[in-house]
Amino acid sequence: MSLHPPVFPAEPTQFLLTDLSLVRLTGEDRVKYLQGQVTCDVSALTPGQSTLGGHCDAKGKLWGNFRLYCLPECLLLQTKASLLARQLPELKKFAVFAKVDIQQSDWTSLAIAGTGTDAWVAAQLGLGDSGLTPQGMAVRVATDRWLLLCEQDPALTLPKAEQALWWALDIQAGIPHLEAVHQGEYIPQMINLQALGGISFTKGCYMGQETVARAKYRGASNRALFVLAGEATAPVASGDTLELQLGENWRRGGLVLNAWQQNGQVWLTAVLPKDTEADAIYRLKQEEGSRLHLQPLPYSLAE
Incomplete structure (x- = not known):
């Protein structure tokens, strides 16, 4: 039986990513606080930039992985919804000691994929790469594949498809999405976060950092x-x-x-x-x- 991989859309197509949830961090200490909690270098981001990352327990096992978006007034952490029951309380655990507010957000997570999507985004949003938009932010994941965060539903005039196809394209690309069943099972390197730019080995201390560093420098993974x-x-x-x-x-x-x-x-x-x-x-x-x-x-x- 020959393999038939997921079919890439023939034209720009939108996907409503209802499997995802967003966590919004505001307050003057939001960057400093999150920098001490996650694997990626939060302080290196400027508004309009994004990175993958992981959130670990003290032993270096993942509560979850995410995509982080940097906006002018906040940080938005996008992750699978099933993770939040355990992950969000852990993320908030030390927030009382910092000027930061951490809450779930009702912003909309969308994706656009299909032949010609790069040209569509350039024409509609004026972006050739990731950046801010009038309603939020757009991130170029790969050629003709974009993620959009919008404060309100942008009502795009594009054909719609089920989000399962977007996740299929992520599977092909080797992009991981932990679910609740995986929490506490893996260190970040076990889901290839180092290969996807989701781990900084120079940023300094964060929760689980010793385990992550040991996996790199002593081949512990x-x-x-x-x-x-x-x-x-x-x-x-x-x-x-x-x-x-x-x-x-x-x-x-x-x-x-x-x-x-x-x-x-x-x-x-x-x-x-x-x-x-x-x-x-x-x-x-x-x-x-x-x-x-x-x-x-x-x-x-x-x-």
């Missing part, structure tokens, strides 16, 4: 995020177990991070041993007939 694709008919969900084929036997190999299914095929990301062979064969534990193979990552895993 033996797992990484991989993209797999193949056949599967049963529903696949975040946290499902993968098994690795060893001769005629199978053994536990890792957990599904994100998955996209269509017409009996599945594309997914999973955290697996770093030394996994390129020709390794996996299956879903709940579907013994499924077969999954590694796909090339679009970036290097070098630290």
Whole structure:
């Protein structure tokens, strides 16, 4: 069975990203406060800039990963909604000692993707790369792929598609999205944040920093995020177990991070041993007939 990857839209298409939530940080200490909590260099951002990042516990295990947006009057942290029940109280834990207010935001998270999207954004918003917009901010994720934050629904006159396709494109790109089931399981390097610019190794102390630094300088991380694709008919969900084929036997190999299914095929990301062979064969534990193979990552895993 030949693989059929997610079809990139033939024209600029909008996606309402209802699976995401936004956390808004305001107050004069917002940058300093967040700088001491997360893996990315918050102080290096200027309004209109964005970065990926991670929020760890004291042991360096992730409460969640996110995209951070820097706006003139606030910081907006965008993450999967399922994470916030545990992550938001942790983020607020030390806020009483700083001039910062941390609350969920009702801003709208949108995405636009499809052939010609770069030209559409240039014509409509005057941007060739990430920057501020009249209603908020736009971030260029890749060629013809953009994220938009808007204080109000911009009512774009573009065709609409289900957000599942946007997540499928992120899976192909090796971009991770932790869900609640993964909290406390992984250090940032296990979901490739270092390869995606989401970790600063020069910014100084933050929660979990010692573990993250040790993983880099002492090679303490033996797992990484991989993209797999193949056949599967049963529903696949975040946290499902993968098994690795060893001769005629199978053994536990890792957990599904994100998955996209269509017409009996599945594309997914999973955290697996770093030394996994390129020709390794996996299956879903709940579907013994499924077969999954590694796909090339679009970036290097070098630290």
